[in-house]
Amino acid sequence: MLGPHRREPFPGDPVGIDPSRATVRLTQVTRTYGAGSSAATALDRVSTGIAAGAFTAVMGPSGSGKSTFLHCAAGLDRPTSGTVQLGGEDLGRLSEKQLIRFPRTRIGFVFQAFNVLPSLTVERNITLPLRLAGAAPDHASVHGVTASVGLTGLLGRRPSELSGGQQQRVAIARALITRPEVLFADEPAGALGPDTAEDVLGLLRQAVTDPHRTVVMVTHDPAAARRRPARSPGRRPSCRVPARR
Numbered sequence: 001m002l003g004p005h006r007r008e009p010f011p012g013d014p015v016g017i018d019p020s021r022a023t024v025r026l027t028q029v030t031r032t033y034g035a036g037s038s039a040a041t042a043l044d045r046v047s048t049g050i051a052a053g054a055f056t057a058v059m060g061p062s063g064s065g066k067s068t069f070l071h072c073a074a075g076l077d078r079p080t081s082g083t084v085q086l087g088g089e090d091l092g093r094l095s096e097k098q099l100i101r102f103p104r105t106r107i108g109f110v111f112q113a114f115n116v117l118p119s120l121t122v123e124r125n126i127t128l129p130l131r132l133a134g135a136a137p138d139h140a141s142v143h144g145v146t147a148s149v150g151l152t153g154l155l156g157r158r159p160s161e162l163s164g165g166q167q168q169r170v171a172i173a174r175a176l177i178t179r180p181e182v183l184f185a186d187e188p189a190g191a192l193g194p195d196t197a198e199d200v201l202g203l204l205r206q207a208v209t210d211p212h213r214t215v216v217m218v219t220h221d222p223a224a225a226r227r228r229p230a231r232s233p234g235r236r237p238s239c240r241v242p243a244r245r
């Protein structure tokens, strides 16, 4: 369970997050599943901030609440109590409809299981968030993001014709197509072999070199968490862990 535990500084921690630079802020967030004797508290009064423009890794043992943390931080799940602010917006104040629309414009999410739609081509998977938002995909952006994840030439294929790593690239491109401020990734390399995993992690590290982008990634792999994105002048990439047991 992630909670308000004190911990030793971790290599790469930002030296005190300036609250004004925290793009995601959780205050006293508790998430309990179920009720009564079967209740499970995944998050227990977690207060933390994710530094804007940083690459942040969330680590912890299995069942410690990492996915719950990420889902609450991204507005995919509502905390039982406490507040989550994303880019200054209090997600608790948004209606269900607003919350559903919010991710398409402000955040991107990459899941371990890719979650690409098997019946759609690569191109239609990638442009899905734009089409759901009623925006016409522009070809330059589609080709730009496709090239950035190394899928040029595969736009007409269906997911069943792709490797696992290529499917995760489609998922990353789909998450990036709306140019989100914050990209959340839940064990994005967890279902991939080591070499493919390294490629996918490299893409996420690359994503944070955009000066307007923040990346938050859940990982079991300490090496993936410690690795730094390519530095860009004047910015201080970081890797931090809200809680460890």
Ligand SMILES: Nc1ncnc2c1ncn2[C@@H]1O[C@H](COP(=O)(O)OP(=O)(O)OP(=O)(O)O)[C@@H](O)[C@H]1O
Binding pocket: 033, 034, 040, 041, 042, 060, 061, 062, 063, 064, 065, 066, 067, 068, 069
């Ligand atoms: N829908 C749910 N209903 C009941 N309990 C749940 C639910 N989702 C998660 N939990 C419980 O909440 C706790 C935290 O789960 P969570 O998936 O956030 O952990 P995690 O750190 O991401 O785990 P893992 O590394 O194994 O994926 C666990 O004890 C889990 O059993």
